[in-house]
Amino acid sequence: MTERPASDELVLDAAEGISAEPITQWDLFVTRLRRHRLATIAFFYMAFIAYVALMAPLFTCEKNDMFCGRQPIQMSALTTVIMLVVAAGTLYLAYRSLRSGLRGAGSALGAVGIVSVLFLISSWGLLDIPHINHYADQLPDDSGRILVNIAPRGSLPLGTDDLGRDVLSRVIHGGRASLAVGLVVGSLVALLGTVVGSLAGYYPGVVDQSLMRFTDLMLGLPLLPVAIVVGRVLPELRFLPDFLKQGAWGIAVLLGVLVWGSLARIVRAEFLSLREKEFVEAARAAGANDRRIIFRHILPNAISPIIVQTTLVVGTAIIIEAALSFLGFGVRPPIPTWGGMASSGAAIAVRGFWWELVFSAGALISTVLAINFMGDGLRDALDPTQTIERK
Amino acid sequence: MFAYIIRRLVYGIVTLFALSLVVFMLIQFSGGTPLDRLKLNPRMQPVIAQLTEQWGLDKPWYEQYFIWLKNFVWPIDVPAEEGLTVYFGKLGVRSWVAIAAFFAAVGYAIATFFVKIEANWWRTYRAFSILVVGVIAFWIIKSRVVFALNWGESFRGDGAVWDNIFGAAGNTFRLGLTALAIALLIGIPLGVYQAIRQYSFFDQLGTMVSFITFSTPIFIIGVMLQLILAYQLERWTGVKVFYVAGMTSSGYAELGRGLFGLPSLAQLGDVVQHLTLPAISIAAISMAGYSRFQRASMLEVMHSDYLRTAKAKGLPRRTIIIKHALRNAMIPIVTLVSLDIATMIGGAIITESIFGWPGVGRLYIGAINAVDYPTIMAVVLAIGAGVVVMNIIADILYGVLDPRVRYD
Numbered sequence: 005m006t007e008r009p010a011s012d013e014l015v016l017d018a019a020e021g022i023s024a025e026p027i028t029q030w031d032l033f034v035t036r037l038r039r040h041r042l043a044t045i046a047f048f049y050m051a052f053i054a055y056v057a058l059m060a061p062l063f064t065c066e067k068n069d070m071f072c073g074r075q076p077i078q079m080s081a082l083t084t085v086i087m088l089v090v091a092a093g094t095l096y097l098a099y100r101s102l103r104s105g106l107r108g109a110g111s112a113l114g115a116v117g118i119v120s121v122l123f124l125i126s127s128w129g130l131l132d133i134p135h136i137n138h139y140a141d142q143l144p145d146d147s148g149r150i151l152v153n154i155a156p157r158g159s160l161p162l163g164t165d166d167l168g169r170d171v172l173s174r175v176i177h178g179g180r181a182s183l184a185v186g187l188v189v190g191s192l193v194a195l196l197g198t199v200v201g202s203l204a205g206y207y208p209g210v211v212d213q214s215l216m217r218f219t220d221l222m223l224g225l226p227l228l229p230v231a232i233v234v235g236r237v238l239p240e241l242r243f244l245p246d247f248l249k250q251g252a253w254g255i256a257v258l259l260g261v262l263v264w265g266s267l268a269r270i271v272r273a274e275f276l277s278l279r280e281k282e283f284v285e286a287a288r289a290a291g292a293n294d295r296r297i298i299f300r301h302i303l304p305n306a307i308s309p310i311i312v313q314t315t316l317v318v319g320t321a322i323i324i325e326a327a328l329s330f331l332g333f334g335v336r337p338p339i340p341t342w343g344g345m346a347s348s349g350a351a352i353a354v355r356g357f358w359w360e361l362v363f364s365a366g367a368l369i370s371t372v373l374a375i376n377f378m379g380d381g382l383r384d385a386l387d388p389t390q391t392i393e394r395k
Numbered sequence: 396m397f398a399y400i401i402r403r404l405v406y407g408i409v410t411l412f413a414l415s416l417v418v419f420m421l422i423q424f425s426g427g428t429p430l431d432r433l434k435l436n437p438r439m440q441p442v443i444a445q446l447t448e449q450w451g452l453d454k455p456w457y458e459q460y461f462i463w464l465k466n467f468v469w470p471i472d473v474p475a476e477e478g479l480t481v482y483f484g485k486l487g488v489r490s491w492v493a494i495a496a497f498f499a500a501v502g503y504a505i506a507t508f509f510v511k512i513e514a515n516w517w518r519t520y521r522a523f524s525i526l527v528v529g530v531i532a533f534w535i536i537k538s539r540v541v542f543a544l545n546w547g548e549s550f551r552g553d554g555a556v557w558d559n560i561f562g563a564a565g566n567t568f569r570l571g572l573t574a575l576a577i578a579l580l581i582g583i584p585l586g587v588y589q590a591i592r593q594y595s596f597f598d599q600l601g602t603m604v605s606f607i608t609f610s611t612p613i614f615i616i617g618v619m620l621q622l623i624l625a626y627q628l629e630r631w632t633g634v635k636v637f638y639v640a641g642m643t644s645s646g647y648a649e650l651g652r653g654l655f656g657l658p659s660l661a662q663l664g665d666v667v668q669h670l671t672l673p674a675i676s677i678a679a680i681s682m683a684g685y686s687r688f689q690r691a692s693m694l695e696v697m698h699s700d701y702l703r704t705a706k707a708k709g710l711p712r713r714t715i716i717i718k719h720a721l722r723n724a725m726i727p728i729v730t731l732v733s734l735d736i737a738t739m740i741g742g743a744i745i746t747e748s749i750f751g752w753p754g755v756g757r758l759y760i761g762a763i764n765a766v767d768y769p770t771i772m773a774v775v776l777a778i779g780a781g782v783v784v785m786n787i788i789a790d791i792l793y794g795v796l797d798p799r800v801r802y803d
Contacts, residue, residue, distance in 0.1 A: 217406065224410040224786070226737065226778040228744055229759065233418055233771065236763050237425030323612045327745055330614045331760065343612070350618040354626060361622075365615045372610040 036385035043381020046374035053371055057179035153357045163359040165345075166352045171360050174340040175367050181252035181329070181341040182322050182371060185259060189321035192260025194314045197267025202306075204268070205275025206298055216272065223265035231324060234258050235333035252335050255328060259321045267313045274306035308386030315379035319372050326368055342368040400787060401525050407783030414779050415467075415772060416460065422768045423456040429550035429766045450550065463772065466547060496531035499524055547769035551761070556769045559758060560777060566642060567747070567754035571739050573670055574677035575732070582682040583728065586689025587721060590697060602690075605683035613742050617676035617749040624672060638669045640751035673750040677742050681735055688731055693724040726796045733789035737782040 038044055156163040162171035204215040238244070238254045248254040278284065279302065287301050326343030328334030335341045337348070342364045349361030430446060433439045447453050451462055546556040553559065589598040608616075625637045638644070643665055650661040658666070696702060697720055705719045744756030751757070755774055762770035 220406060221410045221413055224407065224779065224783055225414060226740070226775065226782050228742075229775050229778050230414070230418070232744070232759070232763060233421055233775065237421050240425040241421075242424060319610065323610075326612050327614055330612075331745065331748060333763070343614075346615060346618065350622075353618070353622055358622075361618065365619075369607070369611050369615065372612075373607060376606065376610050 033385050037381050040381035040384050042377045043385075046377035046381065049370070049374045050378065053179055053367075053374070054183055056176055057183050153352065155357075156359055162363050163357075165348065165360045166357070171345075171363055174345060174360075175342070175363050178340040178342045178345055178364060179367065179371070181255075181335050181339070182325065182368070184252040185256040185322050185325040186318045186375070188253070188256035189260040189263065190314055190318045192257065193264045193267055193317050193321075194310060196260075196264040197313070198271055198303075198310055200264070201268040201271025202275050202298060202303065205272040206279060206294070206302070212272075215268075219265045219268045222262070223269075225262065227262060228324065228327070231258065231262065231328060232331065232333050235328045239336065250336070251339060252325065252341070255325055255334050256321075259324055263317050263321060267310065267317065270309050270313055271306060274309055275302055278302045278305055308382075311386060312379055312383045315375060315382060319375040319379065322368075322372055322375070400791065401528060403787045403790070404783075407780070407787070410783060411776055411779050415464070415776055418772060418775050419460050419463070419768070420456065422766065422771065423459070425766075428452060429768070431766070463547065463769070467772075467776075496527055499527060546773045549762075549770050550767040551765050551770075556773045559770065560755060560773055563753060563755045563758045564777075566752060567740070567743055567756065569642075570670070570673055570677065570747070570752055570754060571736070571743055573674040574681070574739060575736065577674055577678040578681040578685055579732065581678075582685030583689050583725075585682075586686040587693055587716075587724075589686065589690045590693035590724075591716060593694065598690075601686065605686050608679055608683035609687070611680070613676060613680055614745050614749060616679050617673070617746050620672045620676050621749070636668065637672050639672070642666070642669050642752060644669075673746050673752055676749075677739055677746050680742070681739060684735070685728060685731070689724065689728055692727045693720060696720045696724045726793070729796060730789045730793050733785050733792060737778070737785050740778055740781060 151164050152168045153166055154164045154168075162175060165171055165174070200215050200219060204212045204219070235255060235258070238258070239249045241249070244254065248257065284297060284301055287297050292301070325334055326341065326346070329341040329343030330347045332344075332347070334343060337344055345360055345364035346368070349357075349359075349364055353361040429450075430443050430452070433443050433446075451459055454462075546560070548554070549556050549559060585601060589601045592598055621639045625639045628637070629635050643662075647662060647665060650659055650665060702715065702719055705715045710719075740755070743752075743754060744759060746752065747754045747756035748760050755777070758770065759774045761767075762774065
């Protein structure tokens with residue numbers, strides 16, 4: 005692949021008068037990101053997955069036998085309003101970014117914004133868990149028999165499982181758990197890791213020492229065994245509010261609290277090197293206080309490793325959540341998760357009913373893959389010093 | 396460097412303390428007790444009362460924790476004639492000194508939270524405490540003070556926790572070491588070859604495959620291997636090539652004995668048939684990681700100046716790659732592998748429960764389901780200790796292999 009560096013392209017465009025706007029760092033970033041085709045595809049794929057999971061009540065039904073719409077869909081009014089607003093916004097922004105080819109900074113920001121909003125809302129929908137129990141209902145045919153282990157066919161695109169539940173609905177709803185984990189772990193890790201890392205990196209001495217010892221302690225915990233213990237006792241812990249006990253929320257918070265250590269180390273290293281730079285010295289000479297230096301001068305320069313590392317951690321966390329659910333210590337059945345479906349699907353796949361396993365595993369792998377591609381693309385795009393030697 | 400290792404060990408011990416406390420509290424606050432299933436039977440009432448008394452379940456949780464902790468790590472003197480047979484009671488002066496030294500070391504670690512490292516008295520204290528710890532360690536070894544390591548009785552009625560874990564650890568190591576060997580022997584050459592033939596079709600394919608493998612959860616790999624390589628292969632060929640569960644077949648002992656008490660060929664074959672699939676499922680993800688990492692580090696070295704010098708000198712390509720590039724490109728991967736061993740133990744929990752492998756992971760899952768907290772605590776701490784030790788080994792190896800690394 006012999007291609008001109010991304011900056012050349014923009015400079016040429018500007019020189020030819022195609023783009024009258026000045027080239028910003030953000031434009032360079034977007035161009036570089038767009039160059040990474042897989043990452044671009046991954047972005048859209050994640051948006052799609054998030055959209056489908058968010059809109060799950062629209063695509064599937066409160067009761068399975070109304071897949072064909074014999075009963076009205078029941079949603080809380082607030083959910084409906086938010087969904088409609090987000091759907092309209094998504095369509096508009098998707099239209100804009102398609103037209104401008106993701107060139108303008110605004111639409112790229114919009115695309116990222118959409119994904120985060122979708123993450124937020126789709127996981128927020130999980131709070132409704134007591135109401136969404138349709139996946140426990142079975143699918144009777146015209147003569148009233150339960151359709152158990154039906155292979156994929158026209159009316160049931162992904163077949164039914166061993167209890168006669170529609171696999172498509174469950175795959176769609178299962179995405180909500182993974183996305184909730186992605187959202188919560190992503191924000192918790194970004195928050196905790198950045199706060200701890202920047203404090204430790206900016207204030208040497210006691211603060212640095214105590215925070216980093218604590219980080220070492222967290223990194224020294226064996227992740228999976230601890231997660232299994234907590235996942236096992238989570239529904240029974242007395243002091244937890246109800247919404248943390250069931251569903252993916254508790255698991256998500258747990259994983260977020262466990263895995264921020266690596267990011268804190270990276271942020272600290274960034275701060276240590278940036279703290280000594282001339283521009284920080286200049287800012288200090290100009291009379292800026294610590295808060296201003298941290299937020300206005302150092303943090304923006306350390307943002308790329310934060311984003312990249314958070315993306316990678318989110319991928320890992322989704323895998324761990326699935327593994328917990330697979331082992332039976334994560335989200336409990338009948339709430340569908342991809343890991344739990346892989347577990348029950350594996351049990352019936354031995355008898356030749358492969359679809360539940362294959363489709364849930366496929367959804368899981370493709371989502372994690374998309375997140376990892378996004379991380380890859382972001383790393384290439386955000387780090388101009390790391391030249392992509394693809395010659 | 397010695398000071399560095401000691402310090403890391405002390406931090407490790409503090410980590411394990413915190414770990415044990417957190418896990419213990421979690422189990423205690425969850426409300427489940429190991430006797431729950433006995434309660435279903437009304438005639439079990441006296442048994443429950445007796446076991447509650449015997450296991451101290453009626454005491455407050457902190458008291459239970461201290462009893463557990465005392466049994467777990469209490470140092471005791473062992474007379475020479477008793478060998479390593481461990482018994483309770485009778486704490487000699489030396490044990491008390493050992494305990495005091497231990498707490499001095501912990502105090503040292505805690506003090507680092509609050510002290511500026513540069514202070515002069517601090518250096519003195521550091522040197523002194525390291526000296527003390529060294530002397531104490533020597534004394535302990537000399538005087539045969541051993542830690543009681545009484546990990547308690549399993550609440551499931553299957554004997555001492557130590558024996559269970561010791562037995563299971565051997566099985567886990569058999570699985571884990573095989574997986575590590577597979578991952579290293581395939582992953583590293585793959586990465587090197589990809590780096591040499593950068594951007595060839597094979598390189599692109601390898602990158603893609605390892606990216607996908609890296610994003611695949613271990614349980615999906617395990618289940619797919621079972622379905623395809625065990626069930627379907629048997630269905631198509633009519634021959635049982637791989638087994639899906641267990642370590643050996645039930646008729647293992649009748650397969651004959653080899654020379655010198657070694658397993659016979661038939662027995663070895665049986666072991667391989669059982670071992671292959673779980674080992675591959677653990678190895679696959681590590682293998683993908685190694686090959687990606689090896690490729691990156693090899694590429695970095697290949698673009699370095701001294702390699703250009705080697706080329707300019709007219710050295711043969713083989714010499715350049717193997718002697719100049721590979722030796723330096725292997726350094727980072729040593730660290731990665733040491734850290735990865737701990738992850739592999741974690742992966743083994745999932746694999747063992749899929750393949751019915753009687754290792755530590757399956758023991759752990761069983762213990763969790765039965766709220767058997769002596770076993771849970773012991774496994775968590777054993778794995779935690781493994782992580783700590785492997786981290787230290789990784790650091791030491793890094794320094795040994797790369798003289799530019801300095802410890803502080």
